[in-house]
Amino acid sequence: MIVGIGIDLVQLKEVFEGGLDHYRDLILNEKEKKLCDNIPSTEGQAMFIAGRYAAKEAIFKALRKYNKNLDYHDFAVLNEKDGSTYVETNYKGIDGIIHLTMTHTDEYALAYIVIEK
Numbered sequence: 001m002i003v004g005i006g007i008d009l010v011q012l013k014e015v016f017e018g019g020l021d022h023y024r025d026l027i028l029n030e031k032e033k034k035l036c037d038n039i040p041s042t043e044g045q046a047m048f049i050a051g052r053y054a055a056k057e058a059i060f061k062a063l064r065k066y067n068k069n070l071d072y073h074d075f076a077v078l079n080e081k082d083g084s085t086y087v088e089t090n091y092k093g094i095d096g097i098i099h100l101t102m103t104h105t106d107e108y109a110l111a112y113i114v115i116e117k
Contacts, residue, residue, distance in 0.1 A: 011108055076089070
């Protein structure tokens with residue numbers, strides 16, 4: 001049974017104008033920061049941060065009727081060896097599976113979340 005759906009779109013310009021360091025600290029948890037720091041270009045880091053920002057906002061939208069006290073650091077968007085993404089969380093308010101798909105263009109990052117129980 002689907003218990004939540006969320007989608008979010010982030011413009012890369014927002015991440016650049018707001019400052020990479022600001023968004024890095026605001027959005028990413030420690031695991032994600034280590035991954036981001038290994039990306040050699042600022043454009044790549046901005047895309048990484050924007051994608052995680054979109055994913056976490058989509059998670060918040062999917063869970064909005066259950067809890068409004070969520071934090072970006074409660075979730076990590078990580079990659080499998082094949083490159084596919086998954087969500088890791090220490091948040092106890094989720095009793096189900098979080099499905100995530102993400103896409104990027106030169107200007108935008110989009111994430112779509114389905115939470116299934």
